[in-house]
Amino acid sequence: MTTSISIRNVTQSFRDRTTGGEFVALDDVSLEVPAGEFLTLVGPSGCGKSTLLDLVAGLTRPTRGEVTLDGRPITGPGLDRGVVFQQYALFPWRTALANVEFGLEEKKVPRRERQERAREVLDLVGLSAFADRYPHELSGGMKQRVAIARSLAYEPAVLLMDEPYAALDAQTREALQDDLLGIWRRTGATVLFITHGIEEAVYLGQRVAVMTSRPGRIKAIVDIDLPEAGDGEDRRSTPAFVERRHHIWQLLRDEVRRSLDNQHTPVAV
Amino acid sequence: MSDTTTDLRVALDPEPASTPSSVPSPRRAEEGRGTTPVAVLARRTPVARAVGRGLTVALKRVIAVVAFLALWQVAPQAGWVEPAFLPPFTTVIQALGRLISDGTLWTDIVASLHRSLTGFVVANAIAIPLGLLIAWYRTAADVLSPLLTVFLNTAAVALIPVFTLILGIGDFSKIAMITYACFWVVLFNTISGARNVDPLLVKSARSLGLSQLSLFRKVVLPAAVPTIFTGVRLSGAASMMVLITTEFVGAKAGLGYLIISAQNNFQIPEMYAGILTISVIGVGFNFLLLLLERRFSRWRP
Numbered sequence: 001m002t003t004s005i006s007i008r009n010v011t012q013s014f015r016d017r018t019t020g021g022e023f024v025a026l027d028d029v030s031l032e033v034p035a036g037e038f039l040t041l042v043g044p045s046g047c048g049k050s051t052l053l054d055l056v057a058g059l060t061r062p063t064r065g066e067v068t069l070d071g072r073p074i075t076g077p078g079l080d081r082g083v084v085f086q087q088y089a090l091f092p093w094r095t096a097l098a099n100v101e102f103g104l105e106e107k108k109v110p111r112r113e114r115q116e117r118a119r120e121v122l123d124l125v126g127l128s129a130f131a132d133r134y135p136h137e138l139s140g141g142m143k144q145r146v147a148i149a150r151s152l153a154y155e156p157a158v159l160l161m162d163e164p165y166a167a168l169d170a171q172t173r174e175a176l177q178d179d180l181l182g183i184w185r186r187t188g189a190t191v192l193f194i195t196h197g198i199e200e201a202v203y204l205g206q207r208v209a210v211m212t213s214r215p216g217r218i219k220a221i222v223d224i225d226l227p228e229a230g231d232g233e234d235r236r237s238t239p240a241f242v243e244r245r246h247h248i249w250q251l252l253r254d255e256v257r258r259s260l261d262n263q264h265t266p267v268a269v
Numbered sequence: 270m271s272d273t274t275t276d277l278r279v280a281l282d283p284e285p286a287s288t289p290s291s292v293p294s295p296r297r298a299e300e301g302r303g304t305t306p307v308a309v310l311a312r313r314t315p316v317a318r319a320v321g322r323g324l325t326v327a328l329k330r331v332i333a334v335v336a337f338l339a340l341w342q343v344a345p346q347a348g349w350v351e352p353a354f355l356p357p358f359t360t361v362i363q364a365l366g367r368l369i370s371d372g373t374l375w376t377d378i379v380a381s382l383h384r385s386l387t388g389f390v391v392a393n394a395i396a397i398p399l400g401l402l403i404a405w406y407r408t409a410a411d412v413l414s415p416l417l418t419v420f421l422n423t424a425a426v427a428l429i430p431v432f433t434l435i436l437g438i439g440d441f442s443k444i445a446m447i448t449y450a451c452f453w454v455v456l457f458n459t460i461s462g463a464r465n466v467d468p469l470l471v472k473s474a475r476s477l478g479l480s481q482l483s484l485f486r487k488v489v490l491p492a493a494v495p496t497i498f499t500g501v502r503l504s505g506a507a508s509m510m511v512l513i514t515t516e517f518v519g520a521k522a523g524l525g526y527l528i529i530s531a532q533n534n535f536q537i538p539e540m541y542a543g544i545l546t547i548s549v550i551g552v553g554f555n556f557l558l559l560l561l562e563r564r565f566s567r568w569r570p
Contacts, residue, residue: 057476058476058478059472059475059476076478077475077476077477077478078478079477079478081476083473083476085469085472085473087469089469089470089472089473091470091488091491091492092492092568092569093491093492093494093568094568102474102477102487103477105487106477106478106479106483134567134568135568136568136569136570
């Protein structure tokens, strides 16, 4: 059921629409995510995190290099992977339940079974009472839970999450983080989670991959490996957590500064 | 490009999407239960309150129309305007009664509705599928959209002489004219609805591995429905406008014919009765389409 992701020497470049030149989003990126691992990816904005995720999702093809799942090259999108976007991307004309059913319809699951399964998954994310609501009747946190349920419903072996909690308030975000860890432990899926929050990356990931600013490269991979926190203890305030967080902060600091400098090149100092 | 659509929509929408609800709130009911009967009576029951609120809403909606009709009644009677040119409202209603009882109004309504509905249905039946097809082929949409803008913004009635020249003044020519007038606004809205689907939704559906056809059927089409319906509703208004204009020339029946022939014979109350009928049909038609539109866009906030 679990699947490993392997990104080997991937370069992705696009034609710049304004200058007509080529701009390199990812430069020779290699990253191995073993089956069942929860890997978080942090980097300054515009470093190519989402580009990398699109490649694994099969939405785009790399200019050079290859991306494989369990050794098989990715040829396009598929139901073996589930993608969760920051802006939820729910279909507004479908109720929460019908949104969750969407992927199951593609998988040709019979209607009765589809509804049952969708209800189960909505229950898993704690939204069974809101099955018949349309997205505009749900809060941001609820929408994101529906989006996650939609991806979980068809049981993908790989979950790809592109800053899914960035638009949520702190309390909701922490609740959803714990939900996600629970779901991950239960399903054993391989998770590639993109974020710009260092704390979120350390809290969720077994390992944290730090990317450089443009062109994106993998700068470092940090093992988190924190001791389990005791009951009622906030894992975020343990010394080990703080130490990892600071380490990644230092790694990122230079990159963020560099990315800001790049944006302001015309200004002579 | 879509600005035109929005402007038209705003201009022709008689009321914004919000509908005030007159549902009694449960909390008020609870308040009533906890207090003494005297207090309840003094404060009015929730039902009475709801009825009162409903009446207020109804009053707000009709007050302007009633005031307009009152002005229509009083202005000729008081001599502010020449009654021969603008008879009082009640005189017009009497004329309307005569037209109804001798059956001519019914004949004219049937003739008119036959023309406008045929044109309206034919135009929509062609324009919606064609619009979806054009939207699907990005290049086709890019190439055609400037031309469409020209057609959309050329007043359809300007082409009446052309239709008369080629197709004569018979029913076929009139229906063709109405079809033409309805066609562009539906086509334009269908294309823009199908093209302006949130790219993130398309991306999200693609990430699920949807085929091009399912993507169209399950994402593009439902997302475009509200915009398409706006076009349908606007074409309903266009069909009424062009109908009357075409019936001014070379018709033997129809509301346009009724109006113009009444004017020619100086039967001024009958002329206004015809205009009033058109207005009622126009409002009714728009209302029906609006209901249909709401039915299909329930998911919109």
